[in-house]
Amino acid sequence: xxxxxxxxxxxxxxIGFMLKYWNSDLFANTASQAMDETSxxxxxxxxxxxxxxxxxxxxxxxxxTYIKMGQLLSTRPDLLPDAYLKALAxxxxxxxxxxxxxxxxxxxxxxxxxISKAFESFDEKPLASASIGQVHRATLRSGKPVAVKIxxxxxxxxxxxxxxxxxxxxxxxxxxxxxxxxxxxxxxLTELRRILLQELDYHRxxxxxxxxxxxxxxxxxLIVPQPIQDYSAARVxxxxxxxxxxxxxxxxxxxxxxxxxxxxxELVKAYLQQVINDGFVHADPHPGNIQFxxxxxxxxxxxxxxAKFSPGIKEYILELLLAISNNNGEETARxxxxxxxxxxxxxxxxxxxxxxxxxxxxEHSTAKDMQTGxxxxxxxxxxxxxxxxxxVEVNILGxxxxxxxxxxxxxDPEFDLRDAIKRHSTKIMRDKMYEELKPENxxxxxxxxxxxxxxxxxxxxxxxxxxxxxxxxxxxxAIDEKRVTDGFQKVANRITLGLIIAAMIIGASMLMQxxxxxxxxxxxxxxxxxFLLAAVGGIILSYIIIFRDExxxxxx
Numbered sequence: 001x002x003x004x005x006x007x008x009x010x011x012x013x014x015i016g017f018m019l020k021y022w023n024s025d026l027f028a029n030t031a032s033q034a035m036d037e038t039s040x041x042x043x044x045x046x047x048x049x050x051x052x053x054x055x056x057x058x059x060x061x062x063x064x065t066y067i068k069m070g071q072l073l074s075t076r077p078d079l080l081p082d083a084y085l086k087a088l089a090x091x092x093x094x095x096x097x098x099x100x101x102x103x104x105x106x107x108x109x110x111x112x113x114x115i116s117k118a119f120e121s122f123d124e125k126p127l128a129s130a131s132i133g134q135v136h137r138a139t140l141r142s143g144k145p146v147a148v149k150i151x152x153x154x155x156x157x158x159x160x161x162x163x164x165x166x167x168x169x170x171x172x173x174x175x176x177x178x179x180x181x182x183x184x185x186x187x188x189l190t191e192l193r194r195i196l197l198q199e200l201d202y203h204r205x206x207x208x209x210x211x212x213x214x215x216x217x218x219x220x221x222l223i224v225p226q227p228i229q230d231y232s233a234a235r236v237x238x239x240x241x242x243x244x245x246x247x248x249x250x251x252x253x254x255x256x257x258x259x260x261x262x263x264x265x266e267l268v269k270a271y272l273q274q275v276i277n278d279g280f281v282h283a284d285p286h287p288g289n290i291q292f293x294x295x296x297x298x299x300x301x302x303x304x305x306x307a308k309f310s311p312g313i314k315e316y317i318l319e320l321l322l323a324i325s326n327n328n329g330e331e332t333a334r335x336x337x338x339x340x341x342x343x344x345x346x347x348x349x350x351x352x353x354x355x356x357x358x359x360x361x362x363e364h365s366t367a368k369d370m371q372t373g374x375x376x377x378x379x380x381x382x383x384x385x386x387x388x389x390x391x392v393e394v395n396i397l398g399x400x401x402x403x404x405x406x407x408x409x410x411x412d413p414e415f416d417l418r419d420a421i422k423r424h425s426t427k428i429m430r431d432k433m434y435e436e437l438k439p440e441n442x443x444x445x446x447x448x449x450x451x452x453x454x455x456x457x458x459x460x461x462x463x464x465x466x467x468x469x470x471x472x473x474x475x476x477x478a479i480d481e482k483r484v485t486d487g488f489q490k491v492a493n494r495i496t497l498g499l500i501i502a503a504m505i506i507g508a509s510m511l512m513q514x515x516x517x518x519x520x521x522x523x524x525x526x527x528x529x530x531f532l533l534a535a536v537g538g539i540i541l542s543y544i545i546i547f548r549d550e551x552x553x554x555x556x
Contacts, residue, residue, distance in 0.1 A: 010165040013062060020058070021050055052087030059091065064131030064155065065162035065196075067091060072192050076395060079188075079384070085377075089286065097129040103136065103150050110233035118231055122148070131155070132199055132304075137241060144240075146228055149202070151235035156200050163193050184389065191392060199304035202237040208303035209239060215278045216300075221266045223299040242299045244291030248410045258296070260411035267298055267407065268417065269424045271400050276318045276428050279309040283396050285403045313339065313393050318425060320394075324375065325422035327363040329356030336383065339391055346387035354382055372417050373402030504534040 059070040073080060074088035107115055107122075115122050119138045126134040133151040140146055170189045173180035180186075198204060206227035213224035223242060231238035267290075274281045282289075284305040291299040309317065316339040323331035333355040337348070358378055376398040383390045401417070408415045508530035518525035 010162060011169070014165065014169060017058060017062065017066075021055065052083045055084065056087050056091050063158070063162070064095065064152075065159050065166075067131050068159075068196055068199075069166075069192055072188070072195060074399075076188070076380075095129060095131055097126050097134055098150065098152055100124045102153060103134075106150050106153065107148065107236055110236040111231050111238075133235075138238075140228070140231070144228075146231075146238050147225070147241045148231075149237040149239070151200065151202065159196050159200065163189070163196065167193070195305055198306070202232065202234055205237055205304050206232050206239075208306050211280055212274075212282060212300065212303060212306075215274065215280060216270055219266055219270050221263050221297050222270055223293065223297050224303075225299065225301060242291065242293060242301070244293040244299050246287045247290045247292045247298065247407055248287040250292060250410060255411065261415060263296070263298065264408055264412045264415050265420055268404060268420045271404070272321075272421065272424045273428060275309060275397060275400070276314055276321075276425060277432055279311070279314050281307045281309060281396060281400075283307040283399075285400055287403065287406060290403070290407065307393065307396050309393055313391060317393065317397060318429060320397075321421050321425050324359070324372065325418045325425070327359055329359035332359055332379070336379065336390065336394075337388070339394070340383065341389040343387040343389070348386070348388075351382060351386040351388060354386075355379065358382070371405045372421070373398060373400075373405040376401055501534045501537045504530045504537070508534065 056070065059066045070088045070091045074085055074091065080088070103126075104115060111118060118141070120141050120143065122138040123136050126136050127147065128135045131152070132155055133149050136148045136150065138146050138148050167186070167189050170180070170185040174184075174186045206229065209224060209227050213226055216222050216224060225240040225242050228238040228240070271282075271285070282300055282303065284302060285300075289300065289302045291301055293299055316335055319335045320332065320339075323335055330352070333352040336355070337351075342348070358375065362375055376394070380390060380395060380398055404417060408417060508527040511524055511527035511530065514524060514527075516524040516526065520528040
């Protein structure tokens with residue numbers, strides 16, 4: 001480990017944080033205790049000195065890396081109890097803005113021209129300031145309003161230094177702590193590093209905006225702001241300006257006046273399409289990143305964090321959503337186990353039984369009371385407690401559904417999320433099957449079939465010839481019964497020969513006591529013959545064991 005002063009300061013900061021919270025319910029209430037949580041009221045009596053709100057403040061004081069770590073942990077219900085998840089979900093960057101002189105310098109360095117030449121106007125006061133960067137409103141020379149995101153100077157170096165320190169300590173914890181091993185602290189840090197490096201790359205975020213915009217272009221209620229490529233670079237991202245507010249901040253009066261059911265339904269469908277069909281997912285869908293516009297549309301912003309689901313994971317997720325929607329506990333358990341890494345000490349019986357109980361308990365919930373996101377959080381916690389490591393995509397899905405629950409509670413409390421999941425998932429699956437059955441998607445299969453049919457007659461002739469001549473053989477690389485039987489026979493023969501040799505030696509010893517006219521070297525002749533035969537047999541047996549077996553092993 002490095003012993004530079006800055007590194008020592010980072011170690012001191014983190015170790016001090018761990019010592020403060022080690023005996024708090026942050027670590028005492030791991031997934032096993034968190035599973036028993038039923039309501040906020042049940043947990044209102046906190047017997048620990050530290051509180052979730054205090055944790056949030058400490059993370060803010062420790063700097064931007066720890067703020068991002070807290071935001072990541074808010075998506076890990078398998079690690080933390082509800083009180084901490086809720087507190088961390090509100091964790092926002094509270095940092096001083098970048099001085100405008102610095103903003104001016106960075107923008108001109110990155111886009112390669114003066115601000116006055118690129119923009120008609122550029123507000124000096126930021127719209128928002130965060131740990132990675134801040135956003136300013138501006139207007140292009142064409143009159144188009146835009147939002148310009150500028151990366152904070154030196155932030156990448158700070159992130160990487162903090163992450164290296166955290167990774168060393170996480171690796172150390174995994175080596176010496178069963179809890180750290182069980183909840184894969186090192187994997188959490190690896191995921192944090194991946195997410196932060198993504199968010200630091202504004203080129204990538206610009207491409208993410210384009211990709212998501214194309215994927216959702218057919219949704220009439222959804223908007224994805226598009227980047228202005230000519231005025232974007234590695235540390236500056238210029239995009240369309242969309243004026244909106246948090247989707248959960250709609251007034252109760254407007255909720256009564258307007259029917260938001262179609263809008264909610266389309267939002268749910270959009271995220272299901274991302275997860276099941278596109279495999280390209282807006283992975284940070286908290287209410288601050290889902291904005292409600294003046295014309296009653298929804299804008300999906302901040303594409304720094306996205307997830308990509310593989311085809312295999314997409315199929316598992318589809319099966320999981322349908323199993324949960326159909327209240328099928330056995331199928332839910334089967335799908336989760338199929339997509340998971342199962343440890344040696346996993347309690348599969350407990351896992352399957354508890355899942356069936358959880359699904360059964362939720363079966364008779366009303367649409368208003370049914371919280372699918374919370375249900376998936378319970379399944380995440382149950383898996384962690386049972387020694388089963390679910391893929392990170394399930395955590396992302398849980399976070400998405402949890403946010404859907406929050407949005408639905410505000411816009412349309414009677415909306416049936418599970419029914420919408422079943423309805424849209426089935427349609428997405430059907431459309432996907434139709435797409436796969438189009439002729440242009442069969443070319444590769446047709447080429448493979450053509451080759452198969454070309455070789456088929458010759459192969460059938462060869463098989464028929466071998467069958468008719470009784471030369472058809474099947475090679476199975478499994479247990480060779482003949483070899484096993486021969487091995488047992490060798491062992492039995494050697495034991496038998498050994499017993500015979502032992503009997504001859506014992507018999508010869510007894511015959512030594514019997515007087516005889518026939519002698520060899522002055523000893524009773526019959527006894528000496530038994531000794532000689534036993535000696536020859538022993539030599540032969542030793543030769544077979546030492547030399548012949550070694551030759552056979554070399555051949556194998």
